[in-house]
Amino acid sequence: MSEPILSVSDLHVNYGRVQAVRDTSFDVPEGGLVTLVGSNGAGKTSVLAATSGLVRPRSGRITFLGQDVTRWSAHRRVSAGIVLVPEGRQILSTLTIEENLQLGGWRRRQSGARIGQMYDRFPVLAQRRRQLAGTLSGGEQQMLAIGRALVAEPRVLLMDEPSMGLAPKMVDEVFAVIESVRAEGVTVVLVEQNARRALTVADTGHVMETGSIAHSGPANELLEDPRVVKAYLGME
Numbered sequence: 001m002s003e004p005i006l007s008v009s010d011l012h013v014n015y016g017r018v019q020a021v022r023d024t025s026f027d028v029p030e031g032g033l034v035t036l037v038g039s040n041g042a043g044k045t046s047v048l049a050a051t052s053g054l055v056r057p058r059s060g061r062i063t064f065l066g067q068d069v070t071r072w073s074a075h076r077r078v079s080a081g082i083v084l085v086p087e088g089r090q091i092l093s094t095l096t097i098e099e100n101l102q103l104g105g106w107r108r109r110q111s112g113a114r115i116g117q118m119y120d121r122f123p124v125l126a127q128r129r130r131q132l133a134g135t136l137s138g139g140e141q142q143m144l145a146i147g148r149a150l151v152a153e154p155r156v157l158l159m160d161e162p163s164m165g166l167a168p169k170m171v172d173e174v175f176a177v178i179e180s181v182r183a184e185g186v187t188v189v190l191v192e193q194n195a196r197r198a199l200t201v202a203d204t205g206h207v208m209e210t211g212s213i214a215h216s217g218p219a220n221e222l223l224e225d226p227r228v229v230k231a232y233l234g235m236e
C-alpha cells in the first residue's frame with residue numbers, strides 16, 4: 001500500500017467544555033474518495049475544520065504528504081493543497097462571480113487560466129461572471145464555491161455538505177462534479193448527511209456518532225451494513 005496523502009490521527013477537538021471530536025483517526029489514500037457520514041452534531045464539520053486549520057485541535061495529528069501540518073495556518077495548508085469547500089458555501093454575495101473565483105486563486109500564479117477552466121466547467125458561471133454572486137441560486141452558489149476551491153489547485157479537496165438544501169436535480173449535478181473532480185486525480189474527503197449518495201460515490205466510508213468513528217469500511221459494504229442501513233439509510 002502506498003503512503004496515504006492525508007492522515008488524521010487520534011484527533012480531539014473541543015469548543016470550551018463541548019467535546020466535539022474524540023479519538024478520531026483515518027487515512028485518505030492519494031486519489032481516493034473518503035466520506036464521513038453521520039447525524040447532525042456528530043463532529044464531521046469539526047474534523048474538516050481541524051484538517052483545514054480553521055480550528056486548533058486539543059490533541060492529535062494531521063499529516064499531509066508525510067509532513068506534520070497540525071500547527072500550520074489555514075492559508076499555509078491552502079498553499080500546500082488542502083482546500084475546503086465550507087458548509088453553507090460561504091461565497092461573498094456582494095462580490096461578483098469573477099471576484100469570488102479570483103479569491104480562490106490569490107495564492108496561486110496564473111490563476112486566470114484556472115478561472116477560465118472553471119468557466120468551461122460551469123458555463124452558468126461564465127454567463128454571469130459580472131453579476132453579484134448573491135443573485136445565483138443555491139445550486140449555482142454551490143458550483144461557485146466548488147469552482148473557487150478548484151482555482152486554488154487542491155491536492156485534497158475537503159467538502160462539507162455540498163448537497164445540503166439543494167433541489168434533487170442540483171444534488172445530482174453536485175455529485176457529478178464530485179465524481180469528475182475525483183476522476184481528474186484530486187483526492188476528496190466528503191462530509192455528507194445524504195449518506196446513501198455519499199457512500200455510493202466513495203471508496204471508503206466512516207460513520208461518525210457523537211464525536212467519534214463508530215463504523216468504517218469499504219463504502220459499498222457500509223451501504224449494506226444493517227447498522228448503517230437502520231440508522232442512516234432506512235428512512236430515505
Ligand code: ATP
Pocket residue numbers: 015018019020021038039040041042043044045046047087193
Ligand atoms: P452538522 O451536520 O450539524 O454540521 P457535524 O457532524 O458536522 O454536524 P459539528 O458541527 O462538528 O458536527 O459539531 C460537533 C459538536 O460540536 C456539536 O455538539 C456542536 O454543537 C458542537 N460545536 C460545533 N461548533 C461549535 C462551536 N463553534 N462552539 C461550540 N460548540 C460547537
